[in-house]
Amino acid sequence: MIQSSTRMVYLAPAIALVILVSTLFSCGRTFHTARRPALRVEAANRNILVGAAARSAYLSEHSYAKILGAEFNQLEPENELKFAIIHPSQNLFDFRGGDDLVAFGQAHNMKVRGHTLVWHRQLPPWIATGKLTSSQLKDVLKDHIARVMSHYAGKIYAWDVVNEAFNDDGTLRSTVWYDQPGTGHRQEGTAYIEEALRWARDADPQAKLFYNDYGAEQINPKSDAIYKMAKDFKERGVALDGVGFQFHESASFDNPRSLASVRENFRRFAALGLELQVTELDVRLTDATPESLKKQAKIYSEITNLCLTQPACTAIQTWGFTDKHSWIPYFFPGTGWALLWNSDYREKPAYQALSETLR
Numbered sequence: 001m002i003q004s005s006t007r008m009v010y011l012a013p014a015i016a017l018v019i020l021v022s023t024l025f026s027c028g029r030t031f032h033t034a035r036r037p038a039l040r041v042e043a044a045n046r047n048i049l050v051g052a053a054a055r056s057a058y059l060s061e062h063s064y065a066k067i068l069g070a071e072f073n074q075l076e077p078e079n080e081l082k083f084a085i086i087h088p089s090q091n092l093f094d095f096r097g098g099d100d101l102v103a104f105g106q107a108h109n110m111k112v113r114g115h116t117l118v119w120h121r122q123l124p125p126w127i128a129t130g131k132l133t134s135s136q137l138k139d140v141l142k143d144h145i146a147r148v149m150s151h152y153a154g155k156i157y158a159w160d161v162v163n164e165a166f167n168d169d170g171t172l173r174s175t176v177w178y179d180q181p182g183t184g185h186r187q188e189g190t191a192y193i194e195e196a197l198r199w200a201r202d203a204d205p206q207a208k209l210f211y212n213d214y215g216a217e218q219i220n221p222k223s224d225a226i227y228k229m230a231k232d233f234k235e236r237g238v239a240l241d242g243v244g245f246q247f248h249e250s251a252s253f254d255n256p257r258s259l260a261s262v263r264e265n266f267r268r269f270a271a272l273g274l275e276l277q278v279t280e281l282d283v284r285l286t287d288a289t290p291e292s293l294k295k296q297a298k299i300y301s302e303i304t305n306l307c308l309t310q311p312a313c314t315a316i317q318t319w320g321f322t323d324k325h326s327w328i329p330y331f332f333p334g335t336g337w338a339l340l341w342n343s344d345y346r347e348k349p350a351y352q353a354l355s356e357t358l359r
């Protein structure tokens with residue numbers, strides 16, 4: 001009796017302290033969340049998706065996984081579904097990286113977007129070295145689309161079936177799929193794209209099928225050519241549901257002319273009955289001064305606004321989310337700082353701007 005009451009005397013202050021600390025902690029968290037909901041909450045209120053490209057190798061990094069799962073409601077494998085990775089040799093499909101990302105997306109109630117089936121880059125040597133004939137390439141691509149899309153049927157809701165098929169001047173890019181030697185439609189314009197879309201529709205009739213490209217955000221010869229193709233496809237009932245606009249931008253995007261041009265471009269594609277998505281947004285800088293970060297924030301806000309004000313625009317997705325893991329410094333040397341979180345996972349002004357614009 002004496003013993004147990006003595007123990008209470010010692011324990012009571014300790015218990016009180018634990019309760020106090022945990023109450024303070026949870027209040028702080030509640031306050032934080034109440035002040036600014038996650039991007040995915042704001043986006044859902046506006047009826048759009050907010051996504052990020054992600055890499056399976058980083059899912060084991062605590063801050064990376066935490067932010068990705070908490071802030072975004074769409075995820076797109078940055079590399080894992082590309083030909084070289086998923087189909088490295090003729091008889092080998094490697095779905096591991098894609099499967100890990102799809103599982104992460106499902107566990108966090110995110111939609112998963114597929115990227116990409118027909119592209120001239122990140123091809124395995126057995127395709128890129130050009131040893132296959134047209135008729136072999138045709139069989140290979142048809143089988144590739146069927147195998148990859150059926151593996152992810154019901155798990156990946158939309159696919160960039162064809163990526164970057166046009167040159168900036170609006171001509172078709174010369175690639176292994178088009179005319180080197182191509183899948184049997186060289187000099188037949190967009191026929192090879194049409195055929196790939198038909199194969200994709202057969203492979204997964206539920207998936208939304210996109211054409212995706214960069215440098216076609218504004219009205220210019222490239223977007224004119226894509227528009228012409230899309231119009232033709234819609235008129236003839238070819239399976240095309242949407243167009244993805246990559247939006248790899250720099251600080252020079254910040255002028256009224258580019259905004260007006262994107263708005264007009266979005267309008268003409270939307271009028272065809274297509275869904276539009278911002279698929280690979282990043283805004284690269286040459287330094288990270290407060291002025292540069294502010295300008296970047298403004299551009300993020302403007303692009304978000306362009307999507308919000310166009311009813312056909314259904315998603316805004318950034319290409320990665322932390323400057324720690326961004327393709328930009330490697331592909332545009334001398335630039336970087338392109339994303340919403342810095343390399344220490346701190347929210348940047350661009351994050352605040354995106355969040356406020358969504359609200």
Ligand code: XIL
Pocket residue numbers: 078079163214246280327
């Ligand atoms: C990039 C990835 O981010 C890099 O990790 C990879 O090394 C090269 O490809 N347009 C696209 C994307 O459609 O697939 C590219 O992704 C960026 C440009």
